[in-house]
Amino acid sequence: MSGTGEIFDRRQVRRAFSRAAGSYSAAADLQREVESRLFESLEYLGEQVPADIVDLGSGPGTAAVELRRRWPKARVVAIDLALPMLRQVAPKRGWNPLQRPIDRVCADVRALPLADDSVDLIFSNLCVQWVDDLDAMLAGFRRVLRPGGLLLCSTFGPDTLHELRAAFSAADDRAHVSPFGGIAGFGDALMRAGFRDPVLDREVDVHGHADMAGLMRGLRQLGATNALSARRRALTGRGRFAAAQAAYEPWRGDDGLLPATWETITALAWAPAHGQPIREGGEDVARFPAAGIPVRRRRG
Template sequence: MNDVFDHRQVRRAFSRAAGSYSAAAELQREIESRLFESLDYLGDTVPADILDLGSGPGTGALELRRRWPKARVLAIDLALPMLRQLSPKRGWNPLQRPIDRVCADARALPLADESIDLIFSNLCLQWVEDLDALFAGFRRVLRPGGLLLVSTFGPDTLHELRAAFAEADEAAHVSPFATIAEFGDALMRAGFRDPVLDRDVDVHRHRDMAGLMRGLRQLGATNALSSRRRALTGRGRFAAAEAAYGQWRDGDGLLPATWEIITAMAWAPAHGQPIREGGEDVARFPASGIPVRRRRG
């Protein structure tokens, strides 16, 4: 099966955007703050090991360390230049552990089984096409009862830009995004319990399409589809897309850009809870939990 995304291009785009990301990431910071509000569901529980997945320049990792100074906070990102924006001792004090940084792919987490209490991921998962495999990896590294707290984009995201380019070019320019139902179903198939999903829609406005595209490049959110046109978008195609986008211009002369935001919270299953895999129910138990009967000599 061919990948929807060219993951080497995803890495390159976010590596190039490392220096400009923080200044351009207004929406990302807003969504991140909403995720932090959901951490109240942990109550008095203090996670010992925390993963900030797709950490970018590390604003989430820093906040997680501020909340739980004695926890081990691990920041993982696909783009090494993003991780370099986060000094491991930034905001450090003697009561806090430094943040560990690892350059790795969310699809193959280099972590031991049941080694994490909380996975926090803000706007990273939309770059992964196989949600079943992704969530199976999350389930593997989470301890039973561990919390998964994530956000992603839904299919209404940038629908104006998608439609405008569709009138000008046969090649795709905007990524496909999973629906909230598809996201929730994948969580259930992976065995996560008590999932709670929310959907919000934000609309940002821009003077012109060029300004919107420039902002997307600053965030690393460029076209990384495997089926994308490898050559630059010509002036003719861009002008045609820009003209088509004009049908959405509002009374103030601004162009809307819609962002559909899906947030999800779910809990890792206990040992022995059946999980649907390959059409069968599979239950797993730790080897240490299997009683051993010794024969008497």
């Protein structure tokens, strides 16, 4: 895929998260913390009760299970690129046959297999950072959301793993850590897509690790490995890894641990009414449902 011009190799993203399906839940402390922040933002719904909910990039489905618990009559759809992740959603242990089941769909966030105007809430925790084209992705979100529907998502910001990025840059000239967009760029993309009243927040968490090998092992358990199209396809040699380790050492703190910074961006925005323009291919395009177009009948 390196010849496509895409930043990420989608096949590698799928493989990495498929391999991490069995270890993800045990390693996902940060992901659960960010997920809890997103749940706090659900208060913006007020008395509104969503009938159709999508947990996008669901992973093992912890958010999907909680969303179903909150709104047991709603249809909840868990969507993930990695089929082994979806197999972890709502295991039989603790399953209530009287509850509506969670639908599971293996699909790419860039091409949602959902009808227009079919969703009231898109909930997406730390998934969209793997998408190159924010504008196209958000256009897809807007397409499936009903007017007044809520988009609630999180992504990583540019300071994420900056220590590891700097350490590897001292070892060779190949990128080893994914680039992540900033909060301003994400907000601008939401506005270009026509979303209303966006609210964005930024948080920075620093986790300590005994050594770089332990940090890398934790990233593999999360599926957060190098999925760049321009990545080196051979394994990182001992010499380059040792050079990166040496470059990381000056970051070691007074607590004896190597810091790993995680910058997270959370975003909330509302789908607009039909007819609100959206930028597509450099042009403003407005869509209206066919049922909403008045038809004047001629009298015979």
